[in-house]
Amino acid sequence: MLLRATKRPLELTEVPAPAAKDGQLRIRVECCAVCRTDLHVVDGELPDPKMPLIPGHQIVGTTENGDRVGVPWLGWTDSTCVYCRSGQENLCDRALFTGYTLDGGYAESVVADERFCFPLPAGYTPEEASPLLCAGLIGYRAYAMAGDARRIGFYGFGSSAQILVQIARAEGREVFAFTRAGDEAAQQFAREMGAAWAGGSSQAPPVELDAAIIFAPAGALVVEALRRVRKAGVVICAGIHMSDIPSFPYELLWGERVIRSVANLTRQDGVKLFEIAKTTRIQTKRTLYSLERANEALAALRDGRITGTAVLQIGASH
Numbered sequence: 001m002l003l004r005a006t007k008r009p010l011e012l013t014e015v016p017a018p019a020a021k022d023g024q025l026r027i028r029v030e031c032c033a034v035c036r037t038d039l040h041v042v043d044g045e046l047p048d049p050k051m052p053l054i055p056g057h058q059i060v061g062t063t064e065n066g067d068r069v070g071v072p073w074l075g076w077t078d079s080t081c082v083y084c085r086s087g088q089e090n091l092c093d094r095a096l097f098t099g100y101t102l103d104g105g106y107a108e109s110v111v112a113d114e115r116f117c118f119p120l121p122a123g124y125t126p127e128e129a130s131p132l133l134c135a136g137l138i139g140y141r142a143y144a145m146a147g148d149a150r151r152i153g154f155y156g157f158g159s160s161a162q163i164l165v166q167i168a169r170a171e172g173r174e175v176f177a178f179t180r181a182g183d184e185a186a187q188q189f190a191r192e193m194g195a196a197w198a199g200g201s202s203q204a205p206p207v208e209l210d211a212a213i214i215f216a217p218a219g220a221l222v223v224e225a226l227r228r229v230r231k232a233g234v235v236i237c238a239g240i241h242m243s244d245i246p247s248f249p250y251e252l253l254w255g256e257r258v259i260r261s262v263a264n265l266t267r268q269d270g271v272k273l274f275e276i277a278k279t280t281r282i283q284t285k286r287t288l289y290s291l292e293r294a295n296e297a298l299a300a301l302r303d304g305r306i307t308g309t310a311v312l313q314i315g316a317s318h
Helices: 036-042 126-133 135-145 159-170 184-193 220-228 267-279 291-302
Strands: 024-033 058-063 068-071 074-076 109-113 151-155 174-179 197-200 209-214 229-237 258-261 286-290 309-313
Touching: 024 068, 024 126, 036 291, 058 109, 058 126, 068 126, 074 109, 126 135, 126 159, 126 267, 126 286, 126 309, 135 159, 135 209, 135 229, 135 267, 151 159, 151 220, 159 174, 159 184, 174 184, 184 197, 209 220, 220 229, 286 291, 291 309
Parallel strands: 151 174, 151 209, 174 197, 209 229, 229 258, 286 309
Antiparallel strands: 024 058, 024 109, 024 309, 058 068
């Protein structure tokens, strides 16, 4: 499914099969989960994507040797800059990103830098593993920034939140889920997945929060979250794109509260998450689409009609 210009539908197209260069793996795609970042790319909210482009960066597939691997958002770094050499490869200025500046997984095959491919834990089907490749990885990076917070607010309960609430519960923490006002289906889903409480984004939770993670791309939620975290609490913005944050009184930030952003991921984030996935069986609610229905999946995500994660089935056995 090819994007020829932003703000236009993807086109089902035949293209030559990609050839792997030295250091790359050619991967037969089994499935690719759909991410909100895909929407930001397609809708023109992220600058300078590769054109034409095959989107998709939550890829699960098999190599020519038959090994199952996952391909994430971070697709290449220069390994030499100050960020790469200090363990912050997610901030590399020359980094390339799967499904954005590199062709991605809305296709039958893809090539990827073997250094940035992850072996996947046993016991997960391709559809189960695919949301872990971004919703899980970026979510886990945001979750780690919450430190030892025991009471965490999740603003937006979608693909990332459904994964992170399970990890939080396994670690004895409480999650408080905030959704669009009146979205009772999302609130019920949050409670089913393990949230201790669920309500509208402007509602006050029953307790003061130690931390909050903003998954929805709405800048106004940063202000809402600041109102709900205790002194020294942290508000973490987990998205790559967000609408402007409105002005707010300094008293909401005072008391050594902190606002942080999450940029991309490191390979070490993947190592840590997949170790957790070996001992904590992560369940996800998924809506499955065929490759040619990718535009339907994106539209459903854009309109808030996806509960959990949309996944494109491409070559998986099902």
